[in-house]
Amino acid sequence: MKNHSFFILILLLSINLSAQNAEKEITQVLDNWHNAAAEANFETYFSLMTDDAIFIGTDPTENWNKKEFKSFSKPYFDKGKAWSFTSLERNVFIKNKIAWFDELLQTQMGLCRGSGVLEKTTKGWRIQHYVLSISIPNEHVSKVTTLKKNFEEKFIKTLP
Structure with a gap:
């Protein structure tokens, strides 16, 4: 019985360590991604995205696949600094080979x-x-809603 308990304890500890390592790896990827934009490192930035990645920006027209996002972003990176995002807090959740997160920037x-x-x-x-x-x-x-009302009314008319 002692051997079984010991084995279960070791198994639980290794699962916990694996999750902690995955969270550290994910945090590092996200930090590296944000740093690559701040340093205008185009290749590193886009290498940290999957080939089928999607980027949705703050403007309602900004819903890009990776190729489209690269085209949009290239002029910003070429200027020597794309954008600067620093994570102030981040929550990471992991299930198997998928992770999701939210962050305050x-x-x-x-x-x-x-x-x-x-x-x-x-x-x-x-x-x-x-x-x-x-x-x-x-x-x-309410102030922001008023500011964007005309734009959104026109934009909605362009949607299929």
Whole structure:
């Protein structure tokens, strides 16, 4: 019986350590991704995304696959600094080879929220889907809604 208990204890400890290691790897990938943008390292930035990655930006027109996002981003990277995002807090959740996260970011746009999905690939954890949102304090929502009303009315008419 003691051998079984010892084996179960070792198994539980190894599962916990594996999850902790995966979370550290994911955190490092996300930090490296944000740093690559700040340093205008185009190749590193896009190598940390899966081939079928999606990036959804803050503008309602910004829903890009990786190829489209690369085309949009290239001029910013070519200028020597794309954008600067620093994670202030992050929550990571893992199930098998899929992880999802949310983060509060300090950016040139002020506080933003990022969320996304990573996939464990043969190259390690890679970003498969990312959504960036500008945070708006609740007491300012009505002002922002008024500011964007005309744009959104026109945009909605362009949708299929």
